[in-house]
Amino acid sequence: MKAVVIQNGADRQFVAVADLPEPTLAAPDDVLIRVLSVGLDGTDREIVRDRYGVLPDGAERMVIGHELFGVVERAGEAAGFSPGELVTALVRRPCGSDSCVPCGSGQQDYCVSGAYTERGIRGADGFLCEYVVEKARYVVPVPEACASYGVLVEPQSIVEKVWNEIGHIQKRVRWEPKTALVTGSGPLGILAAVTCRSLGLETHVWSMSGRASANADLVRRCGAHYHDAVDRKPADAGSSGRPNDPSGSGLDEYAAVHRIEPDVIWECSGHPPLAFESMKLLRPNGVLAILGVTSGNGRAEIPIAALNQEIVLKNKCIVGSVNASRADFETGIRRLQEIERQFPGLLAGIVTDRLAMEQVPDLDFSAIAVKAVVDVAARA
Numbered sequence: 001m002k003a004v005v006i007q008n009g010a011d012r013q014f015v016a017v018a019d020l021p022e023p024t025l026a027a028p029d030d031v032l033i034r035v036l037s038v039g040l041d042g043t044d045r046e047i048v049r050d051r052y053g054v055l056p057d058g059a060e061r062m063v064i065g066h067e068l069f070g071v072v073e074r075a076g077e078a079a080g081f082s083p084g085e086l087v088t089a090l091v092r093r094p095c096g097s098d099s100c101v102p103c104g105s106g107q108q109d110y111c112v113s114g115a116y117t118e119r120g121i122r123g124a125d126g127f128l129c130e131y132v133v134e135k136a137r138y139v140v141p142v143p144e145a146c147a148s149y150g151v152l153v154e155p156q157s158i159v160e161k162v163w164n165e166i167g168h169i170q171k172r173v174r175w176e177p178k179t180a181l182v183t184g185s186g187p188l189g190i191l192a193a194v195t196c197r198s199l200g201l202e203t204h205v206w207s208m209s210g211r212a213s214a215n216a217d218l219v220r221r222c223g224a225h226y227h228d229a230v231d232r233k234p235a236d237a238g239s240s241g242r243p244n245d246p247s248g249s250g251l252d253e254y255a256a257v258h259r260i261e262p263d264v265i266w267e268c269s270g271h272p273p274l275a276f277e278s279m280k281l282l283r284p285n286g287v288l289a290i291l292g293v294t295s296g297n298g299r300a301e302i303p304i305a306a307l308n309q310e311i312v313l314k315n316k317c318i319v320g321s322v323n324a325s326r327a328d329f330e331t332g333i334r335r336l337q338e339i340e341r342q343f344p345g346l347l348a349g350i351v352t353d354r355l356a357m358e359q360v361p362d363l364d365f366s367a368i369a370v371k372a373v374v375d376v377a378a379r380a
């Protein structure tokens, strides 16, 4: 079968389309999945462009791709799946360490040993190939009604995990959130924004995408406010006037002018100074959730005394979040259905670039409008 792999080369890794043996059912709880499509995200960009993938021990190559949408081809007698069912799959697998309590209790998204594997990212073959075999406990059924946006279930699970965590944190107080701020308008930022809108929150998105971008258009389609970090009016500009200057993006001054006072902030830009700058904007008892991640070792000056006061005197909370559990996938499916009901067609609009497997090795990620999906096979 055809697969997109990252492979060890003479002096560095490279990405290629390879011919691999088709996997087969080996245990009663195995599910053989015919892959229909696989979404690409920032992690795939780092794997393809920056050779970020970690190959399994001793392996020469690894299949990439972790946002699976497929259909059950065959299933073992104890798997509980039937041929023809639409499915997606969890990404992370437990580390197997006796001392890792979260992995031992099925919460590998909270693994503490760091020795977890992630399909298509770290130490395990991914899904960007024609057929995948997976243990039933990691396979999540997707309803027929979600077929046109089933490939978004994995990224939505990330949003759901965060919203669930915020819910747990906010049990500390009677909390009636009204306003959300999302920084960044990539696929995750858009899903966070439309999720907030589906919950009835006034939602603001601060982004570098540009007001004429497809990203901004999707943000506005769900009734969220798009705020352009690129061409702010000089009066709104930050201390430096340059959005990328770590000494100040200008977000706080902009928010003051426009009276944006969020109860919750979703940092999806991967620009760390924004996260800390935005703390100041939170209403008392608010939560800042950081989803965006930046590689490298960027540095910025942070007003730590002011930050300390904000956090302590106003009960503010910062939470970081990665990966997601089965429950988050299941909630994500229900949420996507609700979003589709409230904003018909918006979800399908997030997928702007449809590709073939052969296009992935040389893919220019910077040319993707919002989100790219690789079509592996047609359904019928």
Ligand SMILES: [Zn+2]
Residues within 6 Å of the ligand: 094, 095, 096, 097, 100, 102, 103, 104, 108, 110, 111, 112, 113, 114, 115, 116
């Ligand atoms: Zn673990």
